Amino acid sequence: xxxxxxxxxxxxxxxxxxxxxxxxxxxxxxxxxxxxxxxxxxxxxxxxxxxxxxxxxxxxxxxxxxxxxxxxxxxxxxxxxxxxxxxxxxxxxxxxxxxxxxxxxxxxxxxxxxxxxxxxxxxxxxxxxxxxxxxxxxxxxxxxxxxxxxxxxxxxxxxxxxxxxxxxxxxxxxxxxxxxxxxxxxxxxxxx
Amino acid sequence: xxxxxxxxxxxxxxxxxxxxxxxxxxxxxxxxxxxxxxxxxxxxxxxxxxxxxxxxxxxxxxxxxxxxxxxxxxxxxxxxxxxxxxxxxxxxxxxxxxxxxxxxxxxxxxxxxxxxx
Numbered sequence: 659x660x661x662x663x664x665x666x667x668x669x670x671x672x673x674x675x676x677x678x679x680x681x682x683x684x685x686x687x688x689x690x691x692x693x694x695x696x697x698x699x700x701x702x703x704x705x706x707x708x709x710x711x712x713x714x715x716x717x718x719x720x721x722x723x724x725x726x727x728x729x730x731x732x733x734x735x736x737x738x739x740x741x742x743x744x745x746x747x748x749x750x751x752x753x754x755x756x757x758x759x760x761x762x763x764x765x766x767x768x769x770x771x772x773x774x775x776x777x778x779x780x781x782x783x784x785x786x787x788x789x790x791x792x793x794x795x796x797x798x799x800x801x802x803x804x805x806x807x808x809x810x811x812x813x814x815x816x817x818x819x820x821x822x823x824x825x826x827x828x829x830x831x832x833x834x835x836x837x838x839x840x841x842x843x844x845x846x847x848x849x850x
Numbered sequence: 851x852x853x854x855x856x857x858x859x860x861x862x863x864x865x866x867x868x869x870x871x872x873x874x875x876x877x878x879x880x881x882x883x884x885x886x887x888x889x890x891x892x893x894x895x896x897x898x899x900x901x902x903x904x905x906x907x908x909x910x911x912x913x914x915x916x917x918x919x920x921x922x923x924x925x926x927x928x929x930x931x932x933x934x935x936x937x938x939x940x941x942x943x944x945x946x947x948x949x950x951x952x953x954x955x956x957x958x959x960x961x962x963x964x965x966x967x
Contacts, residue, residue, distance in 0.1 A: 668934040678935050682942025689946030690953070697957035718894045722887060725917075729883040732925045736876060833926045837918050844914035848897050849907055 677827045681834045688838050691793060692845060695786040702781035706774055708850045713767065720763040721843045724798075727756035728836045731805075731829045741819045743812065750809045750825075753832065757802040764795045787846065794842060797835045804828050874924055882924045889913050 666675050699708075734749035768788070776784045808828055811817045817824060874882075893913050896902050902909060923929040928936050954960045 668932060670932050670934060675935070675938070678938045682938050682945075685939075685942035685946040686949060689949045693950040693953035696950070697954050697959045699959070714894065714897060718890065721890055725886045725890065725921075726883065728886075728921060728925050729879060732879050733876065736873065736879070739873070830926055833921055836925075837921050840914055840917045840921065844893065844910050848893060848910050 671823060673823060673827055674830075677830045681830065684834060684838075688790075688794070688841075691786075691790045692841065695790050695846060698782040698786050702783045704781050706771075706776050706780070706783075708783060708787075708846075711771055711774055711776055712847055712850070713770070714847060716763060716767065717843065717847050720760050720767075721839065723756050723763070724760045724836050724839050727753050727760070728833050730756060731832045735822065735825045735829050738812075738817060738825045739819055739822045743815075743818065746817070746825075747809065747812050750805060750812060753805045754802055754809060757798055757805065757832075761795060761798055761802065764791065764798075768792075790842065790846065794835070794838055797838070801828075801832050801835050804831065873927055873930055878924060882920050886917055886920060889917050 666672055668675065730749045730752035734746050734753060737743075737745035737749055771784075776787075778785050778788050805828065808817060808825060893910060896906060896909050896913070922939070928939065951960070
């Protein structure tokens with residue numbers, strides 16, 4: 659098949675363009691969830707409130723972990739493009755481990771909040787907080803599964819430089835999940 | 851006169867890859883990661899310093915915007931890719947921002963009669 663057949667009229671690969679369009683739509687999705695959280699902020703009739711329950715040190719560590727997973731992701735792509743297969747496996751495994759750590763922190767946080775009496779039904783804060791951060795966590799989970807699949811394919815020798823676009827598209831998704839968290843961390847956790 | 855592509859380059863072009871633009875060096879990626887970590891530390895420090903309370907919202911929003919831009923420009927390669935991809939992303943981002951502002955205005959979280967003052 660000719661090279662042109664794989665490109666849009668903008669000169670960009672179809673899959674890459676599709677991922678960016680998906681990311682643009684995800685901006686609107688998370689924008690709606692963030693807007694709902696902010697619109698209901700401070701309107702809960704009963705506690706626990708964000709000031710009483712949010713754990714800034716723990717979430718700061720989680721944020722750092724997710725940021726470093728983005729570094730690991732971009733280094734994995736770089737290694738794949740250079741055909742450094744050993745490094746590519748190490749950095750991709752790093753993304754899986756760091757993503758898993760972030761999810762573990764979120765599970766701990768949700769469990770702790772549940773024991774503190776904050777559920778989806780407790781108040782407006784609980785409902786909007788769990789929906790927003792829960793959907794983000796679901797995206798991270800999808801990302802971890804995706805990266806694990808890539809890692810398995812790398813070990814099978816099926817993700818060399820000729821398939822770098824697969825890693826690049828997965829990386830775009832992963833970095834987007836990271837930038838969404840950058841916004842959530844600031845608006846939900848730090849600006850109370 | 852154009853030089854012939856190597857087999858790897860040929861496959862990459864066929865799959866719509868790097869012809870869209872180069873990527874940063876590893877050193878740049880590490881530098882961006884260090885800056886991101888420092889900004890995160892600053893954000894947490896700002897949260898705990900009472901003297902910054904009056905300007906905490908613009909300060910945190912600015913720091914967050916810098917982190918956002920760094921990840922999108924360098925890790926997502928928008929700085930090096932085709933401008934049309936920046937247009938697609940910014941289009942979604944602008945609509946998302948308008949959604950946030952419109953919903954907050956509708957719910958009275960901002961603007962006249964704001965409940966969150």
